[in-house]
Amino acid sequence: MEETKSVTDGRHLRSLHTRHKLLEAAKEVFPEEGFHKATISQIIKRAKTGYGTAYVHFTGKDDLLIVLMEDVMTAFYSIAELPFTPASRAEAEELILYQTTAFLRMAESERKMLQVFGEAIGVSASASQKWAEIRERFINRIAQDIAYSQQNGLARTGLDPELVARGWFYSHEMYLWEIVRGEHQAQLDEIAKTLAAIYTGGLYS
Template sequence: MFDGQVGDKRHLRSMMTRQKLLEAAKEIFLEEGYQASVISQMIKRANIGYGTAYVHFKGKEDLLIVLMENVMEQFYEIAETSFFPKSKDEARQIINNQAKAFLIMAEAERNMLQVFEQAIGMSAVISEKWKAIRLKFTQRISKDIDYAQQKGLARTELNHELVAKGWFFTNEMYLWEIVRNEHQSSVEEIAQTITSVYVEGLYV
């Protein structure tokens, strides 16, 4: 019993240390950008020992990957929206809401996404992580398209995996425009426009 309690306390302390380091890393990344950030700054900010820090993370790439997963999980929850439309109009409504929520999230997470964009361009490890995130999204979208095709709502001659990639890349392009403050139109207008083009091309 006593050993178990000690183990639980150690585990809790380890989790708290890890969280402190992630919070410190996020602050440093936002202040300095990816390139100028150094793990020693993060360890100092978290006020933990170097040895302890390196038990959890090998370097700043490791830290950023976890932060990336945390942020993108919010986006993925949007992609995971229940998708069982009974008509083209119902599909359009769900897809439009997803596209809008995705782009609103891009606005909300703009600062952190700016760090991710820098890192994707500089680190092969982070670039590979982004590809894995992208694949997770396209697989989910592909599943929804396949469902619509099976229900006779979408054109069956189209390859659902290719269509899914095209749809995600469209959303991703606007996500980066929002991150860079380059978008000329409102999120609502962008979502409505891309949804219309997508739905009219895919649905019958």
């Protein structure tokens, strides 16, 4: 019903087009200027729409960015949701190293946009919340993986999987921000190796 309306209704179509123009403009302006320096005026100018239009389609600058982050989030989730059912300690270690590497590589490939998002997290409550979503999804998944390993006699028991998962994710997240800032490009695999070594050495000793 809504589908039909969306396709036929020329008004809605126009609206969608305007929205799209704004998003495209924002996608350019944000990385160029950074979150704080970017202004609605810059964005509407590039999108060739009126000032108020931006506020019709989005609640503000944060909202515009949040929508742009969806793409990045999708990529993140695909890593978080990788299957983890190792049969041996060696296989567990391999999977963990792979996941760690994938995570850090993503920091590199999505650098520009993550840089903007990192800046926004400090300022905008909604950006901060969006990032918290990504984080919790990762942590939940890691906690599951740890619990699985504990139940199958691969990992040391007696530690709360969620607390371990948090600490584990946090060290990754902070490395992510460093990579985004442009530090450590060359060492990426070395970092992954180190993080995985500490983690597995600790849990699987």
